[in-house]
Amino acid sequence: xxxxxxxxxxxxxxxxxxxxxxxxxxxxxxxxxxxxxxxxxxxxxxxxxxxxxxxxxxxxxxxxxxxxxxxxxxxxxxxxxxxxxxxxxxxxxxxxxxxxxxxxxxxxxxxxxxxxxxxxxxxxxxxxxxxxxxxxxxxxxxxx
Numbered sequence: 001x002x003x004x005x006x007x008x009x010x011x012x013x014x015x016x017x018x019x020x021x022x023x024x025x026x027x028x029x030x031x032x033x034x035x036x037x038x039x040x041x042x043x044x045x046x047x048x049x050x051x052x053x054x055x056x057x058x059x060x061x062x063x064x065x066x067x068x069x070x071x072x073x074x075x076x077x078x079x080x081x082x083x084x085x086x087x088x089x090x091x092x093x094x095x096x097x098x099x100x101x102x103x104x105x106x107x108x109x110x111x112x113x114x115x116x117x118x119x120x121x122x123x124x125x126x127x128x129x130x131x132x133x134x135x136x137x138x139x140x141x142x143x144x
Contacts, residue, residue: 014107038073041096048093055088061116062109063088069105 057063063086067077070090077088092101124132 010111011108014104014111037100040100041073041075041093044093044096044099048095050091050093052089052091053097055090056084057086057088059086061112062086065109065112066105069101069108073101 055066057066066088070077070088070092075090075092077090079085079087079089083089121132
């Protein structure tokens with residue numbers, strides 16, 4: 001199995017965890033996971049009406065993941081004119097953000113970031129130079 005397939009499988013397991021899947025059969029049925037989360041979102045919105053949220057993400061990869069996650073759940077991400085490209089706005093229930101969306105995003109983002117970092121390090125090591133470690137920090141007096 002390739003590294004990419006392992007990543008995809010891991011991301012699917014994370015999604016199943018946040019959908020509330022309790023049995024192995026539910027975890028395998030990835031399509032049910034999305035339906036369960038969408039139903040959970042609708043139930044929450046009845047008690048906790050959506051409010052406008054602003055998310056500031058650290059990079060384009062995280063933004064792409066986050067917007068895809070929002071769209072998966074039928075939410076419409078947007079940003080206002082002159083907002084940074086890494087800013088995402090969405091109208092969503094506070095409890096859904098706190099209980100489902102943000103924890104799931106953090107897990108998915110950590111997994112994806114780790115994967116991207118390992119690929120980047122491997123490519124740089126093989127194609128540019130084996131030592132891509134952090135630079136040395138010097139005191140200002142050392143520079144004179």
